[in-house]
Amino acid sequence: MVAVVAFAATGWFGVSWYRAAHDKSLVVGMDRDAVLGDAQRAMVTLNTLDYRRVQDGLTLWEHSTTGSLLSQLRANRDAYARAITNSAAVTTAMILDAAVASLNERAGTAEVLVGVDVTSQAEQGDPSCAHRRVRLNMIRAGNTWKVGTLAPVGEAYSDAGPCSPDTTPK
Secondary structure, X not given: OXXXXXXXXXXXXHHHHHHHHOOHHHHHHHHHHHHXXXXXXXXXXXXXXXXXXXXXXXXXXXXXXXXXXXXXXXXXXXXXHHHHHHHOEEEEEEEEEEEEEEEEOOOOEEEXXXXXXXXXXXXXXXXXXXXXXXXXXXXXXXXXXXXXEEEEOOOOXXXXXXXXXXXXXX
């Protein structure tokens, strides 16, 4: 009797494990986590720059983008480098929140909404904090997700002083 119960329990656990391991929702969840993480890292990268190392920053921008956004960055790289260098500013970004709004696994596309605070500190002057909400259209590129296009959501606004971790969007 004990052997029958043990055999039945083993079979039940085996079937349960197989179903869980091959459940499509698990794969979708993993894809959502991957695109969300890559989108957050890309937003930090695209909003963090140091005018003293502008070429390194622009290269990181290119590594985070694909499609039309990458083409735009490459076409305007020299102009961006001049503008950033002339600004004599350092920016740092902090993600407030992010969510995957849509995911098309077959097409390898996703839309992610991100709230980000960007502290800008010019060499001469006081820091300021810009609060932004952005829609990222992400495209799968091999094993990673990259930003294909981005667009603001709503209006950005700024406050005097650096951004703080306690910032709450208005």
